[in-house]
Amino acid sequence: MAESPQPLSAVQHSRLRLRRLPEGAPYFVQIVAGEFATAAATCPIFITKAGDTGEFYAGAMFGFEPGEYLLHPGDAFRPLDLERQGFFIDGDKIAIDPSNPRFSEQDGEPLFEAGEPGESLRRMQRLLGHLKAGVDQTQAFIQALLRHKLLAPMDIELAFDDGRNLNLQGLYTVSLDALQDLDDAAVVELFRSGHLQLAHVMAASLKQVPVLARRRNARLAA
Template sequence: MSNPPMYGELAPLDREAHKNLKLDTAKAVVGQVADQNSVFLAAVEFADACREYPVVFVRAGEGADGKPQVAPLAVLGLKPGSNLFVDGDKWTGNYVPAYVRRYPFAMARLDGNANTLAVCIDSKWAGFNEATGEALFKDGEPTEFLQNARAFLENYEQEAERTRLICNLLVELDLLLDMRFEATLPGGEKIDVEGFLAVDEKKYSELADDKVLQLHRNGLIALIEMHRLSMTNMNRLAARYAA
């Protein structure tokens, strides 16, 4: 089982091994993402995220069918290892992506059982202990706190799968193009960000009517417009970096 960005070591939650485990929810988690300049963003989050983060796409390997896949990201910084929305233990943005909010929980496929998703925890997270906080189990059964966490994770996975299907359609229509962002800061420092994809404006404007209808019926027209609008936030990120 691989550890996604932000996580130290994922471990499947076990009602026996973790029967006395508690989570100190007062312990801030945003420090875990202080060195991440982007995080995965589900399509359902575009409306909130596009107001302050650039929403871009990146290549994400190949699917089971061998076709290329892409994934959307919220850009949080203009340099590797830099998150401009974390200040100590505070998140300074108005919207916190669900990828961050689910921590220290996650769902993952167990080794040797690719079809089964298990609730996992970051076993390295200092907020887990057996003394104080929200109990995960009581009398061998999940507490309401853990049930709510699981419901959040299940919804997150459903939205991630919906996002994957949406991105597959963007790839199928060949609507994404390699892009780069360049800026010169007031002090003369130059910033050059590349390695991301954005909607190809020319191809988008030349889409046949039946393809436009297909996008509309799949809810992509609104998502594309949110993505396009969000790209103006690159300049805001540069200003935040300069400040």
């Protein structure tokens, strides 16, 4: 059971070490705008609602149901939100969950060396900075989609060789039809903000859905 996050302290956590992340990932992981291009090369990107708050967020899909991971090792994409596992942003400070299995006193890279942040912690500080900025950028993108009525719900139905049918619900993407109907001023606004490019990347990522479906069928056959 996870503990409450604790402010990271060179005194209290001087002996903690950071282990590598395990292979694989949850089947759907939150990502930020700066990760869209990399994610789209290997997996579909959708927008969905957080179950606890109802707020929209962007995520990369690695499988079609919990426990499924369909990316190949060579094209694995590691989202910032996954890489920061065990770490949290608490205002301008960093907090950790000491019970997270990433932390150990026996193996891994030390968080602190002689009371100063070690390389592993400096790397995490940079990562959390990118993540915090990325969340703000992504929310601005989603708000632009909502403002221009470009967010369209998707119901994806998939049939597999084992006879199972999966219906993926609660997912949203960019409506290219609605995008083409925008007036010039709205298009220029989206272009100058970088949101137009993100919209096209997100729409293009949908081609990865049948790719993942073929991989699932190949695993079933094996």
